[in-house]
Amino acid sequence: MRLHSAPKSGNSYKVRLLLGLLDTEYEIVNYDTKGGETHAPEYLENVNPDGKVPVLELEDGTMLPESGAILLYLAEGTPYLPEEKLERAQVWRWMFFEQYSLLLYLSRPRLWRMLGVEITAQRRAELEQLFEQGYRALGVMERHLSDREFFVGDRPTVADVALYVYPHVSPEGGYDLEGFPKVRAWLERIAALPGYVPLMPPG
Ligand SMILES: N[C@@H](CCC(=O)N[C@@H](CS)C(=O)NCC(=O)O)C(=O)O
Structure with a gap:
């Protein structure tokens, strides 16, 4: 798994925090959001058409944006998401x-x-x-x-x-x-x- 992230981004940190709590290994790709890197045409086309981080890149190349969706995806089947x-x-x-x-x-x-x-x-x-x-x-x-x-x-x-x-x-x-x-x-x-x-x- 690869996390498209920005060092000071709170929404990216939500995902980094959960990955830490779950002791999960991942790669990280950092962007300069202030410098507009997430609005470059390649990013919009290949990573997130909404021009934001975080985005979780799955093993098969699927891009999953939105911190809430990523948290729920990662937490499925772990104690961080109840079953009831x-x-x-x-x-x-x-x-x-x-x-x-x-x-x-x-x-x-x-x-x-x-x-x-x-x-x-x-x-x-x-x-x-x-x-x-x-x-x-x-x-x-x-x-x-x-x-x-x-x-x-x-x-x-x-x-x-x-x-x-x-x-x-x-x-x-x-x-x-x-x-x-x-x-x-x-x-x-x-x-x-x-x-x-x-x-x-x-x-
Ligand atoms: N609802 C989105 C919000 C993501 C978001 O606002 N990300 C900010 C960083 S915390 C960003 O990428 N800003 C750069 C921009 O909008 O150009 C989520 O929860 O992931």
Whole structure:
């Protein structure tokens, strides 16, 4: 298997994290998304017509884009994806929540800081809205974790893997997780799992 990825991409990291937790060997091909490499004609034609990473290239050459689809594909038949119908639906529920209600609000402030974009009055107003929605979503997570250790059932699933990525780097975008002790404890629990790999190599 080969993972088409970008070093700082949170969505790519979701897949790298699961591959680490599953102790699975793979090759990695890194792209410079900032430099537009994933929009080159060869990439659009041969890897992902949507111009994004991550993409998992299977042994037979099939290209599978979308981090959620990749996580579910890799987790099938492992403890990271329950077999019971309702538990599986709960995993999807949290993965859809992550994509629609959480990701953008947490990732964009971090991306703007990473790119060093100028914070114009319009961007400042947008940031306020992003933080409002982001803190709301973190509140949903905090309440869900009030009486449980992981998002679905009593062990980690791909829902935890997907949900972990953006909150754990959200302070890089200016978020303060002080008011979310359950979320912080859960982040530590994920980081302590055997096979855990960090977003960036240490040092
Ligand atoms: N829904 C997609 C989103 C993928 C995505 O937005 N990838 C970003 C990196 S985190 C990317 O490739 N950005 C480059 C671009 O859009 O040009 C997923 O979950 O995989």
